[in-house]
Amino acid sequence: MRAWERPEIVSVPGESSAPWLHDTKTDSLVLAQPRDAARLYVCGITPYDATHIGHANTYLAFDTLQRVWIDAGFRVHYAQNVTDVDDPLLERATATGVDWRELAASQVELFRTDMQALSIIPPNDFVAVTEVIDEIAEAVAALRDAGLAYPVPTDDAVAGADGQIAADLYFDIAAAQANTGWTLGEESNLDLVSMLRLFAERGGDPDRLGKRDRLDPLLWRAARAGEPAWESLVGAGRPGWHIECSVIALKELGTDFTVQGGGSDLIFPHHDMSAGHAEGLSGHPLAGVYSHTGMVAYRGEKMSKSVGNLVLVSRLRARGIDPRAIRLALLDRHYRTDWEWTSSLLDEGVERLARWSAAFGAGATFGAGASGSATAIVQSLRLALRHDLDTPEALRILDHAAADTVDAPELVHRAVHALLGVEL
Template sequence: MRAWPAPDVPTLSVTGPQVSLHDTATGSRVTPVPEGAARLYVCGITPYDATHLGHAATYVGFDLLNRAWRNAGHEVVYVQNVTDVDDPLLERAAKVNIDWVELAERETQLFRDDMTALRVLPPAHYVGAVESIPLVIDLVQRLQAAGSVYRVEDDLYFSVTADPAFGQESGLDRAAMLEIFPERGGDPDRPGKKDPLDCVVWRGEREGEPAWDSPFGRGRPGWHVECTAIAQEHLGAAFDVQAGGSDLVFPHHEMCAGHAQVADPSAPFAKTYVHAGMVGYDGAKMSKSRGNLVFVSALRNSDVDPMAIRMVLLRHHYRTDWEWLDGELWEAVDTLEQWRRALSLGAGAPSGPVVAEVLAALADDLDAPRALRAVDAWVAATLGTDGLADTSDPDAALAVHAVLDAALGLDL
């Protein structure tokens, strides 16, 4: 599957600091030290509806990590999946009377367009669930060989007790897991399961649903095993960062880790787990079930500057839960006008301090709000109270424009 086109990103004349991140698994700050290229996996969309701002906040948030690593001198291998066959997609396709393949392709293209507009760097490997089925089959066979897979009717389940480390990624106790599991796609009450928390790795063929041949019978992959197989294929074991929204901590990322660690007990699935907060609207988390969604494409089609959308997202730390307010968007439009005015002057307040502060802020657990405050201060100093530029740095605008794009993804 093809990704979206890569934007041209300037190369900075200075090197950024090494990046520290909040690790969900330990609850502490860590500084990943990549061995060779930095390896990043961010869980992708299930393409049954357009990209809403909750999605956008996650992908812009981890775009900051991609950029911060690059500015620190690392090559980055970034992998993202597309769950282009799954229950929500099939249900949506049936509801609107459209072929599921057509729906997946249409919404995936819309996602690409949104990511392009927001200047999110594309993954090196953008992999659909359908094209990864051979990888899934191989992984399920390895899990079978480890004795961790059993059959319930036509479905294959993974036994979570096969992973001694199960629960360490999320830090949840069993009671909390049992409460969350059915809310996020699990089936704890299914008869025949050995443990209520066991998850499907291969779903046997159902009438009217797509299915593929396998040694286990015709069917399709489970959700968690898809990401595990793709990550292992393109990043190997113990890759640097597994990332996604905080709603993926359990069960998705816990199950992914379990699959990988049973298939290869010699190494953890990922070294660090990093999660983005949830975005709300009208008093609740954005969700398709509630219908309280704000779509990136709708804003773009209303002639809203995509850089203003990105700026609103950057005003909130990636790990925080926050609520989208339309007023923030119009404030961002006004802010961009001021920033562009300052950049158009060429000369301005000294650029060295603001460049250093932006890079330091993003190395500090991707603290984009702190970085934006530094740029706000530079703009204020450049324009001055009387609207005249401080000409102490004749090339200030070039340096600030470069760091805005390279570090924050804002092309002004």
């Protein structure tokens, strides 16, 4: 699948190094030090109601991570999926009377446009689930053959082209824990009660009859009448949710990649289960660091498609809001915090963009007698971003510099462009 155009990333004089990043698995800051290239996987959108500010907040956080790595001299290999077949997408398509493929295609294109407007670095591999159905089916078969998956009788399944009726296939958590190095909850650190609650809230089926464990997740959904399905070596059907990311990540990045990223609502069950599937397939851990962004609220509730309290980037842009101001508004909150979007944040982003443009933009000169050292400002900026992507601190540093006089504003201009993705 085509991604979007890569923004220009300028080089900045001086030296930097790999960042320290919060790891959800260990609940600590760890050095996100690539062994060769920095390999990053960030879970992508289910393409309906794209792109809201919560989406933008997540992809901007991992854009910042990429910029810090690039500034330190690392090559980055970034992969991202698109869940272009899944229950929520199908339900929206049915409710609106639109073909699910058309809905997905239109929303993916809108997402591309928003990401490019926001100067988000695109993935090297932008992969739709519908592009890797065969690979996912092969992975499900491999888990089944290894004794890590099992069938559950499915009364409403329909026959495939071969006349056979398949069963739903589920991941066997107990078998995986007994036969691999993976343990349920090692990424999320949740207790059983919390797991069951979140599993039910986030697409799981803890009360499905025939399952060996209430938390066992679906790997392959057998074909049903009126639903999209593909013929495969595990029967006609379509993938479950978590296995898609396991397969795409292993295919594009291999095992033990540097960072697995996404919103905090993916910690459980999605990232826990994806890690279990991947270790069952490869015998190796999926990623070294698990990094998650906080949730963005609006009008008192978490911004979500189900609630409908969405602030869409495309609508802000249609109002004439400069995407750079949107980016600055988002960077004003630390990526790991939960926070609420307000129009005042956007106003502050617009004002900040104007101040910085006057101080560091084209034609800004101070020279002799300036009290601020651009080299020191850039060093402080790098230190802030290497400390768990502390963008609020980076903005405070630049606000202070913009209120002063700087000996080389063009150097600060380059740093803002390269590290924060804002060209003044």
